[in-house]
Amino acid sequence: MMAASIPREAIGENSEVLSRATKRDTMVRGALSWPALVLVGFAVVLPVGWLCVLSFVETSGDVGLEHYRRLFEQGSIFASFHVTFEVGS
Helix, strand or coil: CCCCCCCHHHHHHHHHHHHHHHHHHHHHHHHHHHHHHHHHHHHHHHHHHHHHHHHCECCCCCECCHHHHHHHHHCHHHHHHHHHHHHHC
């Protein structure tokens, strides 16, 4: 089935209107996505960022790499990765 051909004059007259409508639809979709982005920011990004900051605070209250040093010295992280990849494959 062939699509109906649209006269060139009609395309030229409506192209500006269609362009404005497309821009308006894009702006409306963008505006409607802001509340979801803010919610994700507060529900996911903020807590993960806070955990990252706290991971650098030592037990004495100073900033340092004590937790990461202990993590790699104990070797338990490597055993955990080994089990994870073994089960996953």
